Amino acid sequence: MTATFEQPGEARWSDVLWGAHAPVSAVLAGGIILHAVNINISATMLPTIVAEIGGQSLYAWNATLFTLAAILSAAITGKILNRMDVKRSFALSGAVFALGSLITALAPDMPVMLAGRSVQGAGGGMMFTLCYAMIVFAYPERLWSRAVALLSGTWGIAMLFGPAIGGMFAEYDIWRGGFAALIPVTAVYSLIAWRLLPTVGDTLPPAGPIAFGQLALLAGAVLAVSAGSLAGSFGGAAVGVVVSILLVLMLMRRENASDIRLFPKGAMLHGTPLFLSFAVMSLLIFCVNAEFFMPFYLQRLHGLSPLLAGYIAALISIGWSCAEVYSARFTGKAMHRVVFAGPAVLLAGTLVLAAATPAHDVTGAGLAGLLSLALIVVGAGIGLSWPHLNTFALQYTDDSEKENAASALSTIQMFAVSFGTAVAGLVANQTGFNTRDDIAATANSAAWLFLTFALMAVLAWVASRSLLTKLKEHGA
Incomplete structure (x- = not known):
């Protein structure tokens, strides 16, 4: 009987899930879980929410503003990480996410709810981006693909827990508790991240310039359609769509002409x-x-x-x-x-x-x-x-x-x-x-x-x- 040995450079799941990298893997997976579960519990509770505080015409705005805020915060996360160390960046993302959760839990009406969802989206988008950005600093290159697969798989699994959690709070008509419960969970997560994440300082590369013009056009295109959804007539809705299309075309033109881009050339x-x-x-x-x-x-x-x-x-x-x-x-x-x-x-x-x-x-x-x-x-x-x-x-x-x-x-x-x-x-x-x-x-x-x-x-x-x-x- 002969024994076989893995090559020293071979990537193994055990290197990611156990041993020296296990604490970091747990922190990064935890951030993905927190963001993903929040998305699904909100969608499950939303019919109960509009039944209590109204704002059914703004139903879609909950997801639109949440995701849009996540896009904008993700775009500036590199700058934040470059100015602050990793631990403070994670702490900031947790604080913003918890603040958004508090606003939504206390929301007396839908406009306040939307404000809270926007703040939640900004914190969640920052946290999500930081988790993926940490891969290149926390793991050797041979483990990068395994770490990406871990976070992707964690996202899929976490999406299954959201309906159960949100459904239980909605079933008992205590949807505010669903958002409020995220606050202590986020606080504990932020504390664990502070304790377990490695200190990354001078090794951080300088953050590149941000394409603020394209981001503004992108946000404007989404908001134009959303505003059109509130129009009482077909004509008002059509105006929103036309404005949105024009902004998208302007985005494409600017993206092709600018040296500072959101997307790869072409x-x-x-x-x-x-x-x-x-x-x-x-x-x-x-x-x-x-x-x-x-x-x-x-x-x-x-x-x-x-x-x-x-x-x-x-x-x-x-x-x-x-x-x-x-x-x-x-x-x-x-x-x-x-x-x-x-x-x-x-x-x-x-x-x-x-x-x-x-x-x-x-x-x-x-x-x-x-x-x-x-x-x-x-x-x-x-x-x-x-x-x-x-x-x-x-x-x-x-x-x-x-x-x-x-x-x-x-x-x-x-x-x-x-x-x-x-x-x-x-x-x-x-x-x-x-x-x-x-x-x-x-x-x-x-x-x-x-x-x-x-x-x-x-x-x-x-x-x-x-x-x-x-x-x-x-x-x-």
């Missing part, structure tokens, strides 16, 4: 493989907003409990994760086929949701099962294409900008979620979502909302076809 140049990769990603992730709206529709139209509604909505994440793991095995032509198939699968799921969700006069486990399956299919449609789109984006970025491409993937994802939520809120409000105690109007808004998601799936299919054509021209 990402905003129409027709390039990099642009098309980001376009397909954005259109796919747009549809994940079904997870945000489904708890409301399941509770109001189908009488499900907050706990069950939250878990059914979370099936999108499960479908996405499982399909992504399955799809990652494909290479070559098979990889191209699954990228092309993803939007088609997504379209099938959204069409079922558009037909079945408004059926408020149908009850029983059969309909709940159909909606659950459709949500899994929606998630699977995103997951099939997702890993390969990320790969394409990195492949078609200049070597000098690989680091920028990695951060741009996160920015694109958060922007698409924020912008998609704003557009979804506009469509829902214009079709009856904000009319309380009118089941028919609520059902009508569900049909139009999921048909909008179906349209995005069609556009993603068209964009993916253009992308694959371009890849063939480049010999990929």
Whole structure:
């Protein structure tokens, strides 16, 4: 019998999860859990919140402002980390997150709630970014991929706990306690992070310049659509959409002309493989907003409990994760086929949701099962294409900008979620979502909302076809 030994440089999970790196791994995973759980408990509790404090017309703004604040805070996190040491940076992110949680817990009405959610988003976005930024300082290079996988896997697992926690607080009508509970948890987390994280001082590289102009245009585009969602007429909503489109075009023009960019060079140049990769990603992730709206529709139209509604909505994440793991095995032509198939699968799921969700006069486990399956299919449609789109984006970025491409993937994802939520809120409000105690109007808004998601799936299919054509021209 002969023994086999791993090479000294080989990356092992035991090096990340146990031994000298275990404390840092626990801290970084804890930050991801705190941010991810907060997202889901908020979505699960929100139908109960609007029933008590009102503001149903501002429903979508909860996710829009939270995500937008996370984008803006993530963009300046590098500067904060450069000016403060790691421990103080984590402490600041925890303090901002806890302050936002306190504001939301005490909110007497929806405008104050939105202020709290914005502060929460700023703290959460900073914490999320710091966790990923710490990887290059806390681990040797051979463990970087393992550390990234740890945080990605932690995110997926944490998303399953959110509906349970939020559902329990909503079930007993103590949603304020759900936000208040985050305050001591955040305080304990910040203390642990202060004790366990290594001190990183002079080894920090200088933070690069921030593209404030593009960030302002990005935020303006999201807020213009959100403002249009409050318009009492179709004309007012249309103005919001037109202004938003103009701001996006200005963002693209500025990005292509400026030396200080949010995205890698060529990402905003129409027709390039990099642009098309980001376009397909954005259109796919747009549809994940079904997870945000489904708890409301399941509770109001189908009488499900907050706990069950939250878990059914979370099936999108499960479908996405499982399909992504399955799809990652494909290479070559098979990889191209699954990228092309993803939007088609997504379209099938959204069409079922558009037909079945408004059926408020149908009850029983059969309909709940159909909606659950459709949500899994929606998630699977995103997951099939997702890993390969990320790969394409990195492949078609200049070597000098690989680091920028990695951060741009996160920015694109958060922007698409924020912008998609704003557009979804506009469509829902214009079709009856904000009319309380009118089941028919609520059902009508569900049909139009999921048909909008179906349209995005069609556009993603068209964009993916253009992308694959371009890849063939480049010999990929």
